[in-house]
Amino acid sequence: MSSWFPRFIQAMGQQYIFSIIIETINRLEDENLQYLNISYPNFHQPTQLHWGLDFPQIVDGIKLTIDKVVDGRDLVKILLIHDWGAVYGYLFDLNYPKFVDEIVALDVGCYIRPKPLEKLMIASYQLTFAAAFILTFIPIFGTFIATLISTLYMRFILRFPPPQGYSAKLNYPYYYYWKSFALGIIKRQRPALAGYVPSVPLVFIYGEDKPFHFHSEKWRLVLSKDKDSEFIGLPCGHWIMRQQNDFLVAKIKSRLKRFRI
Numbered sequence: 001m002s003s004w005f006p007r008f009i010q011a012m013g014q015q016y017i018f019s020i021i022i023e024t025i026n027r028l029e030d031e032n033l034q035y036l037n038i039s040y041p042n043f044h045q046p047t048q049l050h051w052g053l054d055f056p057q058i059v060d061g062i063k064l065t066i067d068k069v070v071d072g073r074d075l076v077k078i079l080l081i082h083d084w085g086a087v088y089g090y091l092f093d094l095n096y097p098k099f100v101d102e103i104v105a106l107d108v109g110c111y112i113r114p115k116p117l118e119k120l121m122i123a124s125y126q127l128t129f130a131a132a133f134i135l136t137f138i139p140i141f142g143t144f145i146a147t148l149i150s151t152l153y154m155r156f157i158l159r160f161p162p163p164q165g166y167s168a169k170l171n172y173p174y175y176y177y178w179k180s181f182a183l184g185i186i187k188r189q190r191p192a193l194a195g196y197v198p199s200v201p202l203v204f205i206y207g208e209d210k211p212f213h214f215h216s217e218k219w220r221l222v223l224s225k226d227k228d229s230e231f232i233g234l235p236c237g238h239w240i241m242r243q244q245n246d247f248l249v250a251k252i253k254s255r256l257k258r259f260r261i
Helices: 015-027 055-070 084-095 116-135 142-156 168-187 217-224 245-259
Strands: 007-012 033-038 076-082 102-106 202-207 230-234
Touching (some): 015 245, 033 055, 055 168, 076 084, 084 102, 202 217, 202 245, 217 230
Parallel strands (some): 007 033, 202 230
């Protein structure tokens, strides 16, 4: 009879999709699996920081959290990441290589090369959300106005239903990204993830039915150099956990079999 290493999945993404991720984990039906749901300031009610946290602070916080929960136990660790959680996950792997044993990344890759019109679309919505975040600091009505601007943009420009419980206070990743981008130009510094190659096998799953994608051919080529990595496109949009949950559950199950002894 086969036995299994104890396994430990850390998930990082927006707070409003955690119920779907928990449902996905429960469907794995693996009694040896432990699950850590990593949240961020303002995404989780008990943790409120108006300025949020910058990328290095988030990455260090992830490491401290995992260390505290794992508590020195010898566990196979799998990182499940989505959206901004994917960016945090890549930065985490860059700063702490081989700390986890495998990464499953959803819809947001490391390298992108959008066309000119796509660049304008990306900059438009991200700068709008970054500006809305700044507006939340206006007393009394700032957060209301900022959230209204963001939700209207989602609904009528991006054609994307605003998540339940959304607030413009959650937009701080956009603010810190563009702040870092601007400072990088001024200081002539390379982006933090320039040249990044995953230190462990990585499964990248993206939605094909989108106006533009957050990955490029370079990202596919980087992953193709590791025989245990995968690059998968599915007929869905950004919310793979909702639209392709059966496939995602089956894929994670198949990847867990790699750690059978």
